[in-house]
Amino acid sequence: MSKKHNFGAGPCILPQEVFAEAAKAVTNFNGLSILEISHRSPDFVAVMEEAQNLVKKALDVPNGYSVLFLQGGASLGFLITAMNMAGKNKKAAYVDTGAWSSKAIKEAKNAGLEVDVIASSEDQNFNYIPKNINADNGYDYVHFTSNNTIFGTQFKTFPKFDIPVVCDMSSDIFSREINVADFDIIYAGAQKNLGPAGSTLYIVKDSILGQSSIDIPTYLDLKTHQSKGSMFNTPPVFPIYTAMLNLRHLMKNGGVSAIADKNEAKAKLLYNEIDSNPLFSGTTAIEDRSNMNVTFVLTVDSKQEEFDKLWNEAGIIGLKGHRSVGGYRASMYNALDTDSVQVLVDVMKSL
């Protein structure tokens, strides 16, 4: 079977070594299957602690923050973050960069908050990142999405605010260095650069816990999970174990700074081809281009059939664009090799 080049938007490629080790643990993890061990067993408690410590190490998480692995994806996180950050004004500022931000806004309203969209790129189908964003002090917090998988945009630098900041980093966490101290909650569905689908990472400033102005049901209260070391109820054992393996792999290979360099090089390789090949055109503002999700279209419609045939034959999968944008989307998460990007570029050149 020839090699596949997985450009899927998520769940997506992880390192082959992680797949191999995870598979092994399904049949034998200290004499049992990882799937049949108790989450209260010393073996799994050690996994949970190592996973939490690796997150702290990878992102240089300062003291005063907790790392939690919950469930429900960012979709539940939209609600959880709003409920936990609701302050005395019950009023929040959201930046709308499309799709996920829009859903986050909806859930903040469902949590009972008044929401102001303080910046939006909806006027151009979310093909850029709003600049010069101001959130005055009337808001309990400000929320934004670091990278938009659908529209292919990414905050290349993060805006600074004087109020608490919540960020959905589902699709680019661990792809580049960040300053955790700038955030009150960072949350991320695991299924891009962290691990398989089924767990959701929260990095939470401890001082915000228990401060909400609304009554939060038990599971949705981050304090519940923080006070139990992320073991309030049975955690998703295998997804967390595999995330731990993936974090080990990341740290063994130079950590986030090394992978950021690799991601930058991969992005440059593909965007250069898009910009220099007259048959292709990027769909986003150049300065806001995502290193994770590269969206582009053919400039000559009649070439579509041939292009689709060529990349399929090259073993490329997951290149179809989201229906909101059309065209193509090359998702290039941490585990995608530069060689795979080169295969795509070669196909584009050969068209």
Added chain:
Amino acid sequence: MSKKHNFGAGPCILPQEVFAEAAKAVTNFNGLSILEISHRSPDFVAVMEEAQNLVKKALDVPNGYSVLFLQGGASLGFLITAMNMAGKNKKAAYVDTGAWSSKAIKEAKNAGLEVDVIASSEDQNFNYIPKNINADNGYDYVHFTSNNTIFGTQFKTFPKFDIPVVCDMSSDIFSREINVADFDIIYAGAQKNLGPAGSTLYIVKDSILGQSSIDIPTYLDLKTHQSKGSMFNTPPVFPIYTAMLNLRHLMKNGGVSAIADKNEAKAKLLYNEIDSNPLFSGTTAIEDRSNMNVTFVLTVDSKQEEFDKLWNEAGIIGLKGHRSVGGYRASMYNALDTDSVQVLVDVMKSL
């Protein structure tokens, strides 16, 4: 390595064949890892549909019900079920058989409902199942827990009600035949008889969807998931895949009626030893004894060290009782072989 006999309360033993096949899929599932495939891919859509259909087949689910795989465990289910079942009276009846029921009651209150505990066995540390339970028509619904993993009690027959019924079957679903038509929502954390930790099963009567008297945030509304075929957001791909494998295994081996016979025989074997061996004593009312979680104590404290040594040497794991009850707990889920129960019985005889 000698064989382990896993009596753990959950996450817990699953069939060895399921572990083997799940492990294989982690390295190769139609040419990719099951961990890197898109949840929107035809391959995974087929897995989800097969899993849903196998649940329907195994439990003879009638038309008009939907099968959903969500996240968050029963702990989030306590809230989800209350929110979805809230009717015009915003008043619910709960049967309290301890631990999980008590938590369910707390979340129904957190959902804004008035809760009446219409029956409880708290007066005897939950060592029996309340009988002759009546729920009058002033309630929106009645909720009970079919099996209590901690106290070792189980509803051997289900009470009948004239109002909608919600049941947490986390620890005994698929262990015995049930009449789904008697319930409006059945929910269950997967990590006993269904699959590994990380997914939560809901079997929902479609006619209750969208009928709640309260505004439900998007993820917590079962209608959200039902309208999207349980693919509202990225589902926990691997836990669902493995649950599907386990359901295939169940159906290939005679389905629920066959496993119910096996579970009955295993329970008889162990309870017979507890009742005939003067060194042991069961902790629950005889008529309410769980076939899944057998709780017992030593009658002679001085024998503890020897007994613990013997069962450890025999390869038995997970036998320690929950701190609320003390003593021992032998969890005997579907995948635990009768041979393993015999090993435990032999150890008890040899004491």
